[in-house]
Amino acid sequence: MAELLTFDDVRAAAEVLDGRVLRTPALPSPGLSALLGAPTTVKLELLQRTGSFKTRGAFAKILSLPAEARAAGVVGVSGGNHGIALAAAANELGVAATVVMPSTAPARSVELARASGADVRLTDGLAAAFALLNDLVEAGATLVHPYDDPVVVAGQGTAGLEFATDAPDVTDVLVSVGGGGFIAGVATAFHALVPSVRVWGVEVEGADAMHRALAAGGPVEIAPTSIVSTLSAPHVSQLTYDHAVALVEDVLVVSDADAVRGSVTLAETQKVWAEPAAGCLVAAAPAVLERVGPGARLGIVVCGGNVTFADMVRWTNS
Numbered sequence: 660m661a662e663l664l665t666f667d668d669v670r671a672a673a674e675v676l677d678g679r680v681l682r683t684p685a686l687p688s689p690g691l692s693a694l695l696g697a698p699t700t701v702k703l704e705l706l707q708r709t710g711s712f713k714t715r716g717a718f719a720k721i722l723s724l725p726a727e728a729r730a731a732g733v734v735g736v737s738g739g740n741h742g743i744a745l746a747a748a749a750n751e752l753g754v755a756a757t758v759v760m761p762s763t764a765p766a767r768s769v770e771l772a773r774a775s776g777a778d779v780r781l782t783d784g785l786a787a788a789f790a791l792l793n794d795l796v797e798a799g800a801t802l803v804h805p806y807d808d809p810v811v812v813a814g815q816g817t818a819g820l821e822f823a824t825d826a827p828d829v830t831d832v833l834v835s836v837g838g839g840g841f842i843a844g845v846a847t848a849f850h851a852l853v854p855s856v857r858v859w860g861v862e863v864e865g866a867d868a869m870h871r872a873l874a875a876g877g878p879v880e881i882a883p884t885s886i887v888s889t890l891s892a893p894h895v896s897q898l899t900y901d902h903a904v905a906l907v908e909d910v911l912v913v914s915d916a917d918a919v920r921g922s923v924t925l926a927e928t929q930k931v932w933a934e935p936a937a938g939c940l941v942a943a944a945p946a947v948l949e950r951v952g953p954g955a956r957l958g959i960v961v962c963g964g965n966v967t968f969a970d971m972v973r974w975t976n977s
Contacts, residue, residue: 690928816844839899
């Protein structure tokens with residue numbers, strides 16, 4: 660079993676990140692509250708620098724590296740948001756960055772990573788992306804893993820620290836799951852500050868690595884087929900799996916179509932432009948409310964907003 664993070668780890672990451680990332684707002688959502696029939700608060704991580712929570716982990720990891728590791732340059736694999744964040748953080752800190760992405764990654768994500776100065780390598784699929792990542796690390800580059808790293812997880816957890824501090828009355832918090840690093844960090848912070856909280860993970864069909872891992876009793880390989888590339892990890896890690904077992908109530912799975920509809924709902928009710936990786940939380944919320952019964956107060960972490968209008972139009976019409 661992996662060693663679980665502590666709240667002290669998350670608090671230490673928050674000190675390191677002070678001034679580097681935004682403290683994103685946590686706001687009551689009258690529109691979602693009326694729609695779902697329960698008081699709902701949203702944590703707007705899509706307003707974070709680079710458009711997602713991934714900036715937190717990227718900065719935390721690079722800032723933790725010794726000089727020789729920085730000088731070797733950093734490398735990461737990404738379906739979109741981690742690559743954007745790693746490129747931007749490395750550029751600000753004067754570190755060379757290589758980002759490996761499958762060719763299915765959103766074109767805008769590739770453009771943004773390149774605009775920050777990263778060397779973006781595109782591969783034919785996720786398996787090839789992880790293989791190239793391993794080759795680059797063996798050649799001497801410093802790995803900044805998107806989720807299988809306690810420093811990265813602690814950095815992502817600072818979003819949970821902020822949310823729990825700003826909205827301590829929530830009873831049920833919904834968090835998107837790709838590789839599981841975000842929910843691991845958020846759940847660590849929330850359980851420390853609001854011990855009675857229930858944390859729920861949400862995935863989409865075809866990118867349900869954590870749901871399958873929990874069913875199998877450990878991490879398993881999957882071949883992602885979802886349109887939601889930012890949640891399409893080929894596996895979770897032992898680190899993130901163990902956090903989910905210890906701290907997460909359950910992981911729910913919704914369809915791609917419902918995730919896209921959830922993004923539209925967020926636009927209509929909350930007036931934010933969120934990607935389907937966040938929209939899936941709205942789709943899963945009724946199932947959570949049915950499970951927990953009356954008296955729930957929902958917290959929804961709107962994880963990112965890096966999606967183009969053209970993508971949304973195509974998905975809603977398909």
